[in-house]
Amino acid sequence: MDKSVKNGPALAGHGAEAARDAIAGTIMDLQAHLRRSLTWDQGAEMAQHARLRIDTELDIYFCDPQSPWQRGSNENTNGLLRQYFPKGTDLSQHGAGELSAVAHALNSRPRKTLGWRTPAEALDGLLKSDMTEGVATTG
Structure with missing residues (x-):
């Protein structure tokens, strides 16, 4: 087994490399001024944070342990997501269309x-x- 690929269990795409690739692939669609930083908890899925920082030029911050209030809007969003996907749901069992529909519902x-x-x-x-x-005026 190639140890450079292993980052702990990657069940349902939760490994550090899968998380890094998913974040980088999604965040790079945003305009540069909207993707300046990312604040994360202490989860093992961010073991690749240094590579993510290099790939995306994001400043990456970590919350203190047991301090979810430091990521308030994220914790609120997690609560909203639980209305659709109970904690522990294997998201790989849901298609991209279904996940997009939930994102659309929450964003609307x-x-x-x-x-x-x-x-x-x-x-x-x-x-x-x-x-x-950024638009110049004439006058």
Whole structure:
């Protein structure tokens, strides 16, 4: 067995390399100013954080142990995801279409913390403001 490939059990794609590849592949679709940092807990799936940092130029931070409040919005999102996938769910048993449908449902759900806008509306507003800030005026 090639030890350089082994990062602990990679069941359902939870190994460190699978996590690194999934994060890098997804986050690189964002505009550079939206992907400056990533805050993670102390999970073994981030054993490849140094390589992720190099590949994506992300600043990566880790929460203190047993301090989930340091990642409040993530913990809230985890709670929302549990409505669709109970803790311990093997996500590899769900197709990309089903996972995308859940992401769409959550991103279309108004949030109090966003002034009752949806996450999709908040991101759209941010992207539009970024576009107009860089436009020169004539006058």
